[in-house]
Amino acid sequence: MKKIAVVLSGCGYLDGAEIRESVLTLLALDTEQVTYSIFAPDQQQHHTVNHFTQDVNALESRNVLQEASRIARGKILPLTELDSTLFDALIIPGGFGVAKNLSNFAFHGADGQVNTHMVEILKSFQSSKKPIGAICIAPVLLALVFGHLNPKITLGSAVNIAQEIEKTGAIHQVCETVSCVADEEQLFVTTPAYMDDEANLTDVFQGIHLLVKNVLSLVS
Numbered sequence: 001m002k003k004i005a006v007v008l009s010g011c012g013y014l015d016g017a018e019i020r021e022s023v024l025t026l027l028a029l030d031t032e033q034v035t036y037s038i039f040a041p042d043q044q045q046h047h048t049v050n051h052f053t054q055d056v057n058a059l060e061s062r063n064v065l066q067e068a069s070r071i072a073r074g075k076i077l078p079l080t081e082l083d084s085t086l087f088d089a090l091i092i093p094g095g096f097g098v099a100k101n102l103s104n105f106a107f108h109g110a111d112g113q114v115n116t117h118m119v120e121i122l123k124s125f126q127s128s129k130k131p132i133g134a135i136c137i138a139p140v141l142l143a144l145v146f147g148h149l150n151p152k153i154t155l156g157s158a159v160n161i162a163q164e165i166e167k168t169g170a171i172h173q174v175c176e177t178v179s180c181v182a183d184e185e186q187l188f189v190t191t192p193a194y195m196d197d198e199a200n201l202t203d204v205f206q207g208i209h210l211l212v213k214n215v216l217s218l219v220s
Contacts, residue, residue, distance in 0.1 A: 005091070007040065021136055025135065090122075109164045156174070177195075
């Protein structure tokens with residue numbers, strides 16, 4: 001049975017992992033009858049956002065691993081324990097935690113840096129020719145780390161972000177929420193999900209499920 005590693009960046013789309021995308025990813029994996037393990041970095045979030053008011057709470061500090069464990073129902077491991085040799089593929093749901101906790105893309109754009117452990121993991125999967133799926137804003141990680149390889153990725157129809165990630169060398173392709181982009185040369189699969197804030201849940205799931213199917217089809 002195929003086994004997939006899933007990396008979360010917290011809990012909540014403004015400062016962590018997008019909860020719906022995370023749960024729908026796990027649902028799609030379960031639907032395809034593959035096993036998975038969930039990981040997150042054991043570090044403090046960049047900041048904490050009140051998801052009701054959308055204001056930053058400067059007095060509160062939260063741990064990414066502890067927050068992600070809410071989604072994982074406690075069945076989660078630190079990112080440092082992710083051994084790519086034990087998995088067939090990697091999938092990363094979106095949420096601003098990707099751009100704030102797994103990287104600093106939210107603040108530095110194409111000049112941003114990716115979490116050191118995340119870089120090692122991405123390179124390990126890529127060099128082993130194991131597919132990587134990235135959802136919503138998560139493709140920016142692929143652009144920042146592998147831009148020199150000119151990977152084909154999507155951020156939906158977000159023109160400004162697309163122009164920014166193309167500065168890395170990545171090639172952006174416009175894509176609808178219900179679909180995905182598969183770079184069969186680099187073994188990267190990406191889908192927009194909630195890059196469209198108005199997307200409905202059914203369409204988001206359709207795109208994520210298609211991404212999961214494509215990731216699994218690329219497993220050698």
